[in-house]
Amino acid sequence: MKNVILNNSVKMPTLGYGVYQIPSYDDCKKSVLTALEIGYRSIDTAQAYGNEKAVGDAIRESNIPRSELFITSKLWISDYGYHKVQNAFQQSLAKLQLDYLDLYLLHQPYNDVYGSWKAMEELNKAGIIKAIGVSNFYPDRLVDLIAYNEIIPALNQIETHPFHQRYEDQLTMRKYGVQHESWAPFAEGQHNFFTNELLGNIGAKYGKSVAQVTLRWMIQRDIVVIPKSVTPARIRENFEVFNFELTEEEMLAIKSLDRKASSFFDHRDADRVEWFSKLNR
Ligand code: NAP
Numbered sequence: 001m002k003n004v005i006l007n008n009s010v011k012m013p014t015l016g017y018g019v020y021q022i023p024s025y026d027d028c029k030k031s032v033l034t035a036l037e038i039g040y041r042s043i044d045t046a047q048a049y050g051n052e053k054a055v056g057d058a059i060r061e062s063n064i065p066r067s068e069l070f071i072t073s074k075l076w077i078s079d080y081g082y083h084k085v086q087n088a089f090q091q092s093l094a095k096l097q098l099d100y101l102d103l104y105l106l107h108q109p110y111n112d113v114y115g116s117w118k119a120m121e122e123l124n125k126a127g128i129i130k131a132i133g134v135s136n137f138y139p140d141r142l143v144d145l146i147a148y149n150e151i152i153p154a155l156n157q158i159e160t161h162p163f164h165q166r167y168e169d170q171l172t173m174r175k176y177g178v179q180h181e182s183w184a185p186f187a188e189g190q191h192n193f194f195t196n197e198l199l200g201n202i203g204a205k206y207g208k209s210v211a212q213v214t215l216r217w218m219i220q221r222d223i224v225v226i227p228k229s230v231t232p233a234r235i236r237e238n239f240e241v242f243n244f245e246l247t248e249e250e251m252l253a254i255k256s257l258d259r260k261a262s263s264f265f266d267h268r269d270a271d272r273v274e275w276f277s278k279l280n281r
Pocket of ligand 1: 017018019020021044045107135136157182183184185186187188189194209211212226227228229230231234235237238
């Protein structure tokens with residue numbers, strides 16, 4: 001497995017397994033076990049996904065040594081605030097049945113980001129979170145957080161796929177040593193993603209699928225990927241992306257698919273911010 005080295009020297013697998021929208025306990029536990037059997041060692045969950053217990057049970061049942069795993073969870077905005085983080089974090093740890101997390105993220109750039117970050121910095125210094133980071137932070141919010149705090153986020157997990165490539169965001173992250181991680185690498189199948197002609201033609205040359213070409217394209221851009229699937233054959237397919245390499249021309253050709261806009265929503269949209277504030281997880 002290829003790794004990236006985060007800005008505090010923590011090693012993180014370039015490819016992980018995401019468990020968003022797997023609400024069923026049985027489906028989630030089974031899928032995580034399948035992923036671990038195939039060879040994934042990094043799992044991305046969140047307080048808001050409601051499946052940390054299933055992830056924890058799968059980890060325990062797998063008998064894989066803790067030191068070989070990289071486990072990420074995220075703090076939900078209803079638990080933001082200096083005095084609330086510790087409790088929310090301990091609840092996540094208890095559900096995951098772990099005594100430390102490898103990575104803990106602020107899930108959204110809303111509410112008391114600063115108080116929460118201070119608490120996360122303390123947990124990081126205490127060693128019970130190996131690295132702390134953010135998610136859905138656009139460059140302006142990211143730079144502001146960096147400017148007024150001690151610890152620079154190790155990573156920013158943002159929507160990134162062929163239709164929203166985030167080259168400019170990545171430049172800002174690079175400038176500050178923040179690792180770029182993609183969520184929704186397949187745009188959750190939107191815009192007929194899985195039958196895209198350009199990606200399909202590139203894949204045909206290597207005997208690879210649209211999904212595999214896309215993951216490979218991001219890995220070659222130094223982006224960490226965490227594809228989600230509950231289908232065992234696809235979980236395996238998404239893991240088999242280390243035995244081919246895209247050419248410069250192919251990397252450039254994929255640039256033409258960039259719509260430079262979210263396929264879901266803009267985090268700066270006022271109605272969306274209000275919607276988030278009413279989402280109690
Ligand atoms: P995604 O990985 O882009 O897409 C998942 C969809 O693609 C599922 O419908 C899956 O179907 C299908 N799929 C997966 N592999 C496939 C393949 N090889 N061929 C054909 N179809 C395939 O979407 P995502 O789950 O939203 O994003 C990935 C992870 O990012 C999440 O699980 C989560 O960990 C993280 N995430 C974070 C945020 C955030 O705000 N921080 C937001 C969204 C996601 P089946 O499952 O039916 O096989």
